[in-house]
Amino acid sequence: MNAPQSVSSDRWTVAGRTFSSRLIVGTGKYKSLEENAAAVEASGAEIVTVAVRRVNISDPNQPRLTDFIDPAKVTYLPNTAGCFTAEEAIRTLRLAREAGGWNLVKLEVLGEAKTLYPDMRETLRATETLVAEGFEPMVYCVDDPIAAKQLEEAGAVAIMPLGAPIGSGLGIQNCVTIRLIVEGAGVPVLVDAGVGTASDAAEAMELGCDGVLMNTAIAEAKDPVLMARAMKAAVEAGRLAYLAGRMQKRRYADPSSPLAGLI
């Protein structure tokens, strides 16, 4: 393959839309909308995830996310966070589509509150219905190559396995299955959830993922804007390292300086 010579020429495509940034960031947990917007800017992300929630009827003039992060400039990816059944998730995304007109959505159907682990039976069922209704779901899932394949066959436009539980910051727990998912997938694969710091994001990219989605790692950093910059750099570094092709590991040392001509 012809590896791109610079990060800027290295684009990726999901459901016919092409992006330069391989970092998708969430918009939850920030101290303020101002800080949120500054972190998105620093991350270089072209896609942000957003949640669909009831408007506050008692105070309709509260500041809005859309006033700080312009949906005309950054692609909003509505999610189904908090949904525990296929029906809840589908209902949420139908509303999201009406609110914003977007078919590109993030599907997540959770199995339990403690781990926020995805319920794959409900996730697969929701994927089938959403695809039949014309949605293009990017799907949060377990790090299981077979489940990933089933989602792709059902019409998922991207496979987004967890690296570790949502909000845990534990880093990628199973590099082997993430790599297997990447190798088997015909659609983009993004690690979604579990990233804690920059090296975790770089690791996901070094495994060959097309991108990384994160929220808490940036929002809960002491300096979220600085961490957003770090994540941008890490995703780019990991991507370049993947394209460059890493050296083989050796069990013992191999000197870097020539042995010939030693005095």
Next chain:
Amino acid sequence: MELKESLAIHVNGDPRRVTVGVTIAEMLSELGLDPRKVAVERNLAIVPRATFGEVRVAEGDAFEIVHFVGGG
């Protein structure tokens, strides 16, 4: 005899009353909401934004009015 001048409905789970005959667009205006920034579900069915000005609120309607907020 009590004149029935308002309708009993639910908005986002809470009981409310609105004037008989109002459209969804008028209801949103009464609530102080910008119709371009919300999505409306009525009795579990999406109300297309293009029809806000035509669809009239009926007694017992249950509305969900949503928008985008920060989320991961």
